[in-house]
Amino acid sequence: MTLTVTGDAGGQWTVRHEGNGWTLYTGRPATPNAQVVLDQDTAWRLLTRGLPLNSGLDRATLHGNPALARQLFEMVSIIA
Numbered sequence: 001m002t003l004t005v006t007g008d009a010g011g012q013w014t015v016r017h018e019g020n021g022w023t024l025y026t027g028r029p030a031t032p033n034a035q036v037v038l039d040q041d042t043a044w045r046l047l048t049r050g051l052p053l054n055s056g057l058d059r060a061t062l063h064g065n066p067a068l069a070r071q072l073f074e075m076v077s078i079i080a
Contacts, residue, residue: 001068002032007040034068037061047077 002014012028028035038046042059045051053073062069 001072002028002035003043003072004028004035004037005040005043006037009040010043032064034062034064034066036069036072037063046073047075049076 002012004010004012011026014025014028014032015022016025038056038060042051042056046053046056046059056073057070060073
């Protein structure tokens with residue numbers, strides 16, 4: 001699953017299930033199973049729980065496997 005954040009602070013990150021856990025990579029594979037695209041303002045608010053799930057979904061663009069893409073919205077991040 002790939003997260004693409006647009007804007008000056010943006011980038012692309014991919015998580016893959018490997019063995020017994022998940023591994024985080026910088027970048028995007030040629031054909032991700034699922035992709036979520038968010039602008040940078042929505043991303044930081046959503047991932048720090050400052051934005052309700054439904055508002056985040058309304059602002060996101062999802063591609064590929066929708067069940068896998070929605071898993072991003074369960075994530076909580078500490079942004080420093």
